[in-house]
Amino acid sequence: METGPGDAGPVVIALDVGGTGMKCALVRPDGSVVHAERHPTGAERGPDAVVDTILDVADGLAGKARADGHTPRAVGIAVPGVIDEAAGMAVWSANVGFRDVPLRDLAVARLGLPTALGHDVRAGGLAEARLGAGRGTAHVLFVAIGTGIAAAHVVDGSAAVGAHGAAGEIGHILVRPCGPRCGCGRTGCLEAMASAAAIGRRYAELAGVPGSTAAQVAERAVAGEELAREVWTSAVEALADGLATGQALFDVQAIVLGGGLVRAGRHLLDPLRSALRERMTFHREPRLVAATLGDEAGCLGAALLALDALENR
Ligand SMILES: [Zn+2]
Structure with a gap:
C-alpha cells in the first residue's frame, strides 16, 4: 500500500460484529494492531440501528486513524449468519436480524473506502490460518x-x-x-x-x-x-x-x-x-x-479481508 508524505503509514479498518459486541481495530498491512476498541452491538434495537452503529464506528475509526497520522485504505467487516461475500450482502442472521442488508455498499457510500464483507467464523479461521495457530x-x-x-x-x-x-x-x-x-x-x-x-x-x-x-x-x-x-x-x-x-x-x-x-x-x-x-x-x-488469537481472531480476519480486497483490486 502507498504511504502518504509524513504519515504514520497505511492502515485498514476492521470490525467483527457479534450478537452482543463488536471488536474493532486499525490494523497495519503486516497484521499488527495500532488501535483497538469495543462497542456493544445493541442487537435488541433492530437491524437498522445495528447498521447505523457499524457505519458510525467505522467512520469514527477512520477519523481516529487520520488524527493519528495514519491513512485508512480499506474497510473489512465480519458479521454472523449467511453472507453473500461477492455481493457484499448480509443475507440472513439469527442473532443480529439482518435480512438482505447491502452492508458493503452502505459502507462504501459512507466512508468512501473499498470495503470487504465477510462471515465472522470464516474471518476468524482466516486469521488463525494465516497469523495464528495454523500459520x-x-x-x-x-x-x-x-x-x-x-x-x-x-x-x-x-x-x-x-x-x-x-x-x-x-x-x-x-x-x-x-x-x-x-x-x-x-x-x-x-x-x-x-x-x-x-x-x-x-x-x-x-x-x-x-x-x-x-x-x-x-x-x-x-x-x-x-x-x-x-x-x-x-x-x-x-x-x-x-x-x-x-x-x-x-x-x-x-x-x-x-x-x-x-x-x-x-x-x-x-x-x-x-x-x-x-x-x-x-x-x-x-x-x-x-x-492462539482468542476473541480477536474475527477482527484480525476482517482486516485480512480488507487487505486482500485492496490487493485484488
Ligand atoms: Zn442443526
Missing part, C-alpha cells in the same frame, strides 16, 4: 465451539465460502440420529451434542442444576465427578465424530479449535485427539491445536 500450514480447518459450532476451511490463506455463502456449517452434521433437538430444527446435530451451550444444558438437565456451564462441567469432570465426566466424554465423542467427518471431506494438515470451549485446554484437546485418532482409518490424522 505456515496450507490446509487448515478452523472449528469454533461456543454457543454454536461452525467451521472455516482455509486453503492457501483463503476460506471457502460455498455456493450460497453458507459453507462450514459443521455444527449441523448429523452425529446422533436420536439425539437432542438442534436450534436448526433437526435432531442429533453436532451442535446439539457438543457446543458449550449444549454441554451446560445437558448437565443441567441430568444433575438438576439449572444454569450449569460447560466450564463448570469441565471442572467437575477433572475433579472426578462421574456425571460431569459422562457428559464431557459424550460431547468429546460427538466432536470426534464431527471432526472425523470434517477430515474425510477436507483432508487438512491442522484442525484449529477456537471458541469458548477450548479454554478447557488439554482437558478437551487430549481426549479429543485420542478419540479422533481412533476414528482415522486410511485418512491422515490432522494436528489438533488450540487457537
Whole structure:
C-alpha cells in the first residue's frame, strides 16, 4: 500500500460484529494492531440501528486513524449468519436480524473506502490460518465451539465460502440420529451434542442444576465427578465424530479449535485427539491445536479481508 508524505503509514479498518459486541481495530498491512476498541452491538434495537452503529464506528475509526497520522485504505467487516461475500450482502442472521442488508455498499457510500464483507467464523479461521495457530500450514480447518459450532476451511490463506455463502456449517452434521433437538430444527446435530451451550444444558438437565456451564462441567469432570465426566466424554465423542467427518471431506494438515470451549485446554484437546485418532482409518490424522488469537481472531480476519480486497483490486 502507498504511504502518504509524513504519515504514520497505511492502515485498514476492521470490525467483527457479534450478537452482543463488536471488536474493532486499525490494523497495519503486516497484521499488527495500532488501535483497538469495543462497542456493544445493541442487537435488541433492530437491524437498522445495528447498521447505523457499524457505519458510525467505522467512520469514527477512520477519523481516529487520520488524527493519528495514519491513512485508512480499506474497510473489512465480519458479521454472523449467511453472507453473500461477492455481493457484499448480509443475507440472513439469527442473532443480529439482518435480512438482505447491502452492508458493503452502505459502507462504501459512507466512508468512501473499498470495503470487504465477510462471515465472522470464516474471518476468524482466516486469521488463525494465516497469523495464528495454523500459520505456515496450507490446509487448515478452523472449528469454533461456543454457543454454536461452525467451521472455516482455509486453503492457501483463503476460506471457502460455498455456493450460497453458507459453507462450514459443521455444527449441523448429523452425529446422533436420536439425539437432542438442534436450534436448526433437526435432531442429533453436532451442535446439539457438543457446543458449550449444549454441554451446560445437558448437565443441567441430568444433575438438576439449572444454569450449569460447560466450564463448570469441565471442572467437575477433572475433579472426578462421574456425571460431569459422562457428559464431557459424550460431547468429546460427538466432536470426534464431527471432526472425523470434517477430515474425510477436507483432508487438512491442522484442525484449529477456537471458541469458548477450548479454554478447557488439554482437558478437551487430549481426549479429543485420542478419540479422533481412533476414528482415522486410511485418512491422515490432522494436528489438533488450540487457537492462539482468542476473541480477536474475527477482527484480525476482517482486516485480512480488507487487505486482500485492496490487493485484488
Ligand atoms: Zn442443526
